[in-house]
Amino acid sequence: MFLLLVAPLLFLASRARAVEVGSEGDIASVDIHAFASQGFIATNRNNYLDADTTHGSFQFSEVGINFTKTVLERLRMGVQFFAQDLGPTGNYNARMDWFYLDYRFSDWLGLRAGRVKIPFGLYNEINDIDSARIAILLPQSVYPLSNRDFLLAQTGGELYGYLKLGGAGAIDYHGYAGTIFFGTTSTPDSPFDVLSLNTPFLVGGRVMWETPFEGLRMGGSVQTLRLDTRLASKKTMKTVDAQIPATLSVGSIEYSAHDLLLAVEYSRWFVKADSSDAMIYPPSPLVTSERAYAMMGYRATKWLQPGAYYSLLFPNVDQRDGRENVQHDVATTLRFDINSNWLLKLEGHYMIGTAGLSPGLNGNTPPSKLDRTWSVFLVKTTAYF
Numbered sequence: 001m002f003l004l005l006v007a008p009l010l011f012l013a014s015r016a017r018a019v020e021v022g023s024e025g026d027i028a029s030v031d032i033h034a035f036a037s038q039g040f041i042a043t044n045r046n047n048y049l050d051a052d053t054t055h056g057s058f059q060f061s062e063v064g065i066n067f068t069k070t071v072l073e074r075l076r077m078g079v080q081f082f083a084q085d086l087g088p089t090g091n092y093n094a095r096m097d098w099f100y101l102d103y104r105f106s107d108w109l110g111l112r113a114g115r116v117k118i119p120f121g122l123y124n125e126i127n128d129i130d131s132a133r134i135a136i137l138l139p140q141s142v143y144p145l146s147n148r149d150f151l152l153a154q155t156g157g158e159l160y161g162y163l164k165l166g167g168a169g170a171i172d173y174h175g176y177a178g179t180i181f182f183g184t185t186s187t188p189d190s191p192f193d194v195l196s197l198n199t200p201f202l203v204g205g206r207v208m209w210e211t212p213f214e215g216l217r218m219g220g221s222v223q224t225l226r227l228d229t230r231l232a233s234k235k236t237m238k239t240v241d242a243q244i245p246a247t248l249s250v251g252s253i254e255y256s257a258h259d260l261l262l263a264v265e266y267s268r269w270f271v272k273a274d275s276s277d278a279m280i281y282p283p284s285p286l287v288t289s290e291r292a293y294a295m296m297g298y299r300a301t302k303w304l305q306p307g308a309y310y311s312l313l314f315p316n317v318d319q320r321d322g323r324e325n326v327q328h329d330v331a332t333t334l335r336f337d338i339n340s341n342w343l344l345k346l347e348g349h350y351m352i353g354t355a356g357l358s359p360g361l362n363g364n365t366p367p368s369k370l371d372r373t374w375s376v377f378l379v380k381t382t383a384y385f
Contacts, residue, residue: 034065037130039380045371046354047361049145050087053376060380061085064097064128076102082128086145087361097128098153108161115155119174119206120221121250121265127152130382134261134307134335136347137378139293140356141313141329142250142267154178154202169212172219175205180225190360192231192281195239199225208252215257222249233280241276250291261297261307268317290314297333305335315355324367327353342383349376 039060043053050057066080082097100114117125126132127143137145144151156178163171180199204223211217227244250267269291273284290313297307311329319325333347351374354367362370 029069031068032065033068033385034063035130035382035384036063037061037380037382039136039378042377043374045374046351046357048357048374048376049361051361052087057087059085059087060378062128063092074104076100076104078102080128106161108163110160112158112160113156115153116158116176116178117153118151118176118204118223119158119160120151120204120223120248121206121267122252122254122263124151130345130380131343131384134297134305134345135295135309135331135333136345136380137331137349139265139295139309139311139329139331141291141293141311141327142265144356146358150180150182154180156202167212170210172208172210172217173206177201177203182227191234193234195230195232197227197229199227201226204248216253216255218251218253220249220251222247224248231281236280238277238280240280242281243274244271245274246271259299261295263293263295265293267291287315288317290317303337305337307333307335313353313355322368323352323354323370323372325353325355327351327355327357329356341385342381344381345379347376347378347380349378351375 038058040056040058041048041050041053041060042056045054047053050059052059062082062084064080064082066078068076068078070076077100079099080097081094083092083094085092096115098115098117100112100116102110102112104110119125121142123133123138124143127138127148130136154176156176158174158176160174161172163173165171179202182197182199202223202225204221204225206219206221208217208219224245224247227246229242229244230239231242232239247270248267249269250265252265253263255262267290269289270286271284271289272286273281275281275283293309293311295307295309297305299305309329309331311327311331313327313329314320314325316325329349329351331347331349333345336344336346338344352372354370354372357367357370359366
């Protein structure tokens with residue numbers, strides 16, 4: 001499988017360039033971009049993201065193609081089709097990753113509708129664009145890959161704009177509302193089968209201040225949503241309805257200028273659970289998780305960009321003791337741009353704590369029994385145009 005995927009990548013990278021079908025301004029013209037990635041992930045202890053990383057896994061690949069079109073002077077439309085294989089999830093099931101209609105009234109006011117990317121934090125909108133960042137894995141405390149399917153985009157509408165403030169810089173703002181559609185796949189370690197899962201609402205926004213200092217921006221994001229689910233106990237087969245309201249917030253600072261990137265984000269997620277039958281599914285009081293990272297990167301040459309970050313996760317701020325209640329992640333990356341359409345990345349992680357690990361990927365061993373210190377090594381190559 002690895003050779004079958006990599007061979008087209010090498011061919012595509014040697015020839016790829018952005019494609020425009022039709023002449024510019026022609027009603028039939030369409031901009032086409034695509035990407036294909038193959039990765040390898042291995043851990044010295046504990047399975048991570050995949051059920052067999054302790055033996056090394058090539059189940060870390062993705063492919064996508066997107067089309068954008070200027071319909072009128074101020075109206076654009078776009079769509080992306082995406083498929084991935086990541087351990088037990090994906091398995092190359094192609095889906096419509098995002099789509100939108102975008103009408104820009106002016107610089108300070110625009111409207112998008114469809115399945116649009118969620119503007120959360122600094123980098124959520126590039127979570128599916130490997131070529132737009134140095135790291136293979138964005139800091140998992142704030143941008144968990146396991147949550148990509150429902151944190152990347154929402155179905156609804158978005159207002160956005162860019163307000164120039166003269167000598168005070170500019171404000172970039174986004175406000176959105178809609179819903180998220182989930183599959184009903186149950187995890188192996190869950191005591192419940194998921195019979196239905198929906199999101200009656202999602203509301204959020206992001207405001208970023210582009211300061212007068214070149215490359216420096218800062219701001220905050222917040223979103224609130226509710227999950228409604230019907231569960232069946234695998235032990236008793238009785239059903240229960242649960243409501244899970246959640247609020248996610250993050251504060252962000254980024255400096256990106258003169259080949260240097262510095263970024264810091266601090267995030268808190270607030271989650272609780274209400275249940276129609278406490279005997280089957282006990283309700284949960286409000287739980288606050290704490291998430292943060294500091295990251296740096298540097299373009300050393302045209303073809304080499306090293307990067308590093310430290311990421312911290314506390315799933316419950318009231319329970320900080322024990323390996324299962326914390327995860328420290330020190331990561332380093334080397335990005336090699338072989339040409340303008342082909343890149344290769346090498347990345348290593350040193351982990352302390354097991355809070356981000358799934359029992360279902362580790363033989364149903366609870367995180368408190370998994371190895372406290374462990375390492376992750378990743379390789380990823382991406383061709384794109």
